[in-house]
Amino acid sequence: MIRMVCDAGTLVGVCLNEKKVRKSGRGGPKPPLDPPVGLPNAKFRKIARLLEHTEELSDVFGRYPDIDSYLDIKILSVDPAYRGRKMATKMIDRTR
Numbered sequence: 001m002i003r004m005v006c007d008a009g010t011l012v013g014v015c016l017n018e019k020k021v022r023k024s025g026r027g028g029p030k031p032p033l034d035p036p037v038g039l040p041n042a043k044f045r046k047i048a049r050l051l052e053h054t055e056e057l058s059d060v061f062g063r064y065p066d067i068d069s070y071l072d073i074k075i076l077s078v079d080p081a082y083r084g085r086k087m088a089t090k091m092i093d094r095t096r
Helices: 042-058 087-095
Strands: 002-005 011-021 069-078
Touching: 002 087, 011 087, 042 069, 069 087
Parallel strands: none
Antiparallel strands: 002 011, 011 069
């Protein structure tokens, strides 16, 4: 996760991302999702769990059998007061 903070220490942007790598051993039933770890906020844990569930349903590696990894950007958000300052671009660049 990448956080953008202004000089005053206020959180002004966040990019929740993760590199996904194909696991060996294709096929078979998928294990249930583990609860999100390291997320203290209960509401955000629910959101993270929903995002993981949608990712499982999308089955990227099943749809694209020739790829072994990809970058998954789950959430990209910038405070409205700081938009237009290329904050999202900077977070995407740092993610790469």
